[in-house]
Amino acid sequence: MSQLLPTEPPAAEAPVGASPAAGRTHRYVPWRSSAENQPIGTLFALPYLAFVAVVFAFPLGFAVWISLHDYFFAAPGASVDRPWVGLDNYKTALQDPAVRSAFGHVLVFLVINVPLTVVLSLVLAASLNAAIPFRTAFRTSFYLPYVTASIAIVGVWLFLFSEDGIVNKVLGPLAPDPSWLTNSHLAMPSIALFVTWKQLGFFILLYLAALQNVPKDLYEAAAVDGASKLRMFRSITIPSVRPATTLVVVLSTITGGNLFTEPYLLTGGGGPNGSSTSPVLLMYQRGIEQSKPDVAAAIGVLLVLLVMLIAGVQRLVLERK
Numbered sequence: 001m002s003q004l005l006p007t008e009p010p011a012a013e014a015p016v017g018a019s020p021a022a023g024r025t026h027r028y029v030p031w032r033s034s035a036e037n038q039p040i041g042t043l044f045a046l047p048y049l050a051f052v053a054v055v056f057a058f059p060l061g062f063a064v065w066i067s068l069h070d071y072f073f074a075a076p077g078a079s080v081d082r083p084w085v086g087l088d089n090y091k092t093a094l095q096d097p098a099v100r101s102a103f104g105h106v107l108v109f110l111v112i113n114v115p116l117t118v119v120l121s122l123v124l125a126a127s128l129n130a131a132i133p134f135r136t137a138f139r140t141s142f143y144l145p146y147v148t149a150s151i152a153i154v155g156v157w158l159f160l161f162s163e164d165g166i167v168n169k170v171l172g173p174l175a176p177d178p179s180w181l182t183n184s185h186l187a188m189p190s191i192a193l194f195v196t197w198k199q200l201g202f203f204i205l206l207y208l209a210a211l212q213n214v215p216k217d218l219y220e221a222a223a224v225d226g227a228s229k230l231r232m233f234r235s236i237t238i239p240s241v242r243p244a245t246t247l248v249v250v251l252s253t254i255t256g257g258n259l260f261t262e263p264y265l266l267t268g269g270g271g272p273n274g275s276s277t278s279p280v281l282l283m284y285q286r287g288i289e290q291s292k293p294d295v296a297a298a299i300g301v302l303l304v305l306l307v308m309l310i311a312g313v314q315r316l317v318l319e320r321k
Contacts, residue, residue, distance in 0.1 A: 067297040089298035102282045105188050110256045112192035117252045125207030143201030154265045181267050184275035191262050203248050210244035246318045250311045257307040279303045
């Protein structure tokens with residue numbers, strides 16, 4: 001009697017006419033370049049990548065180079081020596097009281113502007129997302145200041161908040177003295193309120209887009225359980241739009257870091273006594289008006305690092321589960 005030995009099952013035969021690679025599966029390789037995985041998408045992204053490289057990456061790199069050299073403006077085509085000075089321009093910037101004050105002013109601006117922007121835009125977006133009369137007209141009215149030229153909006157704001165403006169006339173004896181934009185303690189908060197009002201329409205649109213993805217069933221189930229409107233807003237709306245909140249916070253922080261037009265126009269270039277000077281406005285004053293582009297570049301690099309740090313901390317806090 002022969003001994004039975006275990007044998008391996010026969011391999012399945014490929015169908016007649018099938019290619020040798022018919023049984024293979026193609027897996028997505030994470031480390032494969034995006035150009036190989038999505039060539040068409042990469043092709044469409046190339047114009048924007050070129051735009052970012054020309055408009056953002058190159059100027060930022062050139063600003064870093066300027067900040068590390070003794071740089072000054074010269075006639076076109078002139079060959080001048082711009083020696084390496086290392087961190088001297090950064091030391092000069094940090095030792096300047098005006099620079100430290102400007103960074104303090106922008107922090108005051110962010111403390112006021114960012115929370116107000118998030119709260120007001122979310123509340124208004126939730127209200128405009130409901131079935132209310134004249135909803136389209138309200139959405140358009142909130143967005144109009146964002147697309148209107150800043151010089152026109154500044155003119156209206158000056159008309160309202162000047163010393164003999166409408167706001168002070170309404171407040172009467174309660175009006176501040178000096179007035180809003182000429183008061184060293186109220187100038188930057190007034191600018192923060194102005195920017196919040198002007199940019200609000202854009203952030204409302206971001207929240208409206210996020211609210212379209214919140215399932216209506218959640219609100220219906222909460223209503224059946226007897227939840228109030230406030231409870232549904234806290235327990236459903238706010239958690240559901242968390243990614244949009246992160247985007248709003250980061251974008252409003254970047255906008256605050258780039259603050260220039262508003263203090264330049266509203267307070268006549270950072271007044272009174274420099275109490276509303278922003279770092280970008282100070283960069284203009286140092287680099288263009290005082291012909292110190294190397295120090296101005298150092299201020300700009302410090303501002304970029306500060307905004308990146310604040311935005312990074314904000315993302316860590318907001319995206320934490």
